[in-house]
Amino acid sequence: MKKVLFFMPDNPLKKNAGNRTRALSMLSYFKSRNFEIDFISEYFTGRWNETDIKAFEQSGLANNTYVIKKKPSKKNILFYLIFYKLPNFFYQNRAWFFPLQFPELVTMRFKRAFNKILKNNDYDYIFINYASWATLVDGNHLTEKPVTIIDTHDFITAQLQKKVNIGQSFKEEIRRISLFDIALAISVEEQYIFSQFCKNRVALAPMMLDKPENHHPAEEKTFDLIYVASDNVHNKKSANWFFKEVYPLLPGNIQICIIGQINEHLSIKAPNIIAINFAEDLSTYYQKAKVALCPMLTGTGTKIKVVEALSYGLPIVCNSRGVDGLIDKTNNGCLVSDNPVEFGNNIMKLLTDKSEYKKQAENAQAAFNTNYEKERCYKNLDTIFGIV
Template sequence: MKKVLFFMPDNPLKKNAGNRTRALSMLDYFKSRNFEIDFVSEYYTGQWNASDIQAFEQSGLADKTYVIKKKPSKKNILFYLLFYKLPNFFYQNKAWFFPLNFPELVTLRFKRAFKKILESKDYDYIFINYASWATLVEDNPLAKKPVKIIDTHDFITAQLQRKVNIGSSFKEEIRRISLFDIALAISVEEQYIFSQFCKNKVALAPMMLDKPENRHSTEEKPFDLIYVASDNIHNQKSATWFFNKVYPLLPGNIHICIIGQINKHLSVKAPNIIAVNFAEDLSTYYQKAKVALCPMLTGTGTKIKVVEALSYGLPVVCNTRGIDGLIDKTNNGCLVSDDPVQFKNNILRLLTDDATYQQEAKNAAAAFNLNYEKEQCFKNLDTVFGIV
């Protein structure tokens, strides 16, 4: 039985963000291939508590669970300063004369704890999520033998471009990704960029989702539009654009269901808007909707909400940024425009022209089946990892 040490700073069971859903699918993959999985996370980053840890241990996703604190308690302030704060300052700022302009989230304390876990077992694979945690395997002799895999999730330099020196940030991001034997890119754009500069193997591993059981439900659909969005700066900007520029152009009888923490930032209140701050299971809502919205003006990487909508055979109306990361850019079930009037027209076309709707729904389902259906993606990962 192959053994994998799997690090993810967040709790994958809190399925309220695409990155957690992705980590969950990766754990499912290793479990389906009969791997022995030891899972490692960071207490504060993942906002873990005792019940969260117990729930994860009982989920069967991993054989052993480690949730480690990257810093000690401040109850003994002298100990905290002398044995954590001061050593960690020099560790995380060892290049402070020549700033990396790239996030370093690994503390000296956490790296030592991670090393102790590596000492406990002969692992075949080390799987790390995010380049900002890549230094967990750096300068560690115990990490030489296992196959080291990094799931990049996103192109971090692109996210930080307005805050840092792009050149030094990109150089450091490539250096960190190159510490691994295999780098997984979630989008074709990121696979292309990383493969141009990294010496290691860069493989495409798109978002992987189960095919819904009742994709073609014939029940009445009370929602004309569904909009799923978490609370981040990109969604805030995009939602503001949609409700200021597009929504006023739509007929008042179009019913919109908005799901997620983005609701906290929306001031629009109307009888045709249904707000759901959190949904444990999105499938019920997707099956009751006709068209999915993805207004997206900024941000990088694949938009998970788009892939989710495609999995239900829902046509998507989005901006250009909405199709970032998609393997197929055309005939994929998405109608794309950055112009508010055309965006509105795309919505109305799908809601009033049945022939167009049926064709785009067919395209959406086909794009999902070919590129993002979980079992198909698992077979592709077998090739990447050399599993027969």
């Protein structure tokens, strides 16, 4: 039985963001292939509590669970300042004369705890999520024997381009990704970029989801539109654009279901809008919707909500950023426009033209079955992990 150490700073069971769904799908893959899994997370980053930890332990996703605090308690403020804050400042800013222009999230305290686990175990694979945590393996002799893998999730420099020196940030991101034996890219764009500069193997590992069962026919749909979004800065900007520029152009009787923390930032209230801050199971809502919305003006990487909608055979109306990361850019079930009027027209076309709706629904289902269906993606991962 192969053994993997899987590090993810967030709690994968809190399925309220695409990055957590991604980590959950990777853990499920390892479990399906009978890996022994040691799961490590960071207490404050993942906003863990004792109930969360217990729930994760009982989920069966890992054989052993370690939730580590990257910093000590502040009860003894002198101890906190002398033995954590001051030395960690110099550790995380050891290049402070020449700033890296890239996020460093690993603390001395966390890396010591991480290494303690490594010393007590023999792993075949070490799996790290995010380049911002890559220094867990940087110069670490304890990670030399196992195969090291990074799941990049996103092109971080592109996310930070207005805050950092792009050249320095990109150079550091490539350096960190290159520390690993294998880098996994969730989108074709990121695979292309990273493979051009990294000397290690860069493999495409698209988002993978189960194929839902029992698709409801269109006449049984309750919602005309479904919009699923967390409250990150890109979603807030895009939601504001949609409700300011597009929503006023739509008939008032169109039923819209909005799911996710984005609701906390929307001021619009109307009888035709159903707001649900959190849904444990999105399946029920996708099954009841005719068309999925993905207004995205900024951001990088594959939009998980787009792949989710494709899995239910839902046509999608989105901006050009909405198809970022998709393997097929055309005939994929998405109607794309950055113009508010055209965006609204695309919605109405799908809601009023049965033949167009059928065509796009079939395209959506085919795109999912070919590129993102779980078992098909599992076979691609098997080649990466040497499973015959």
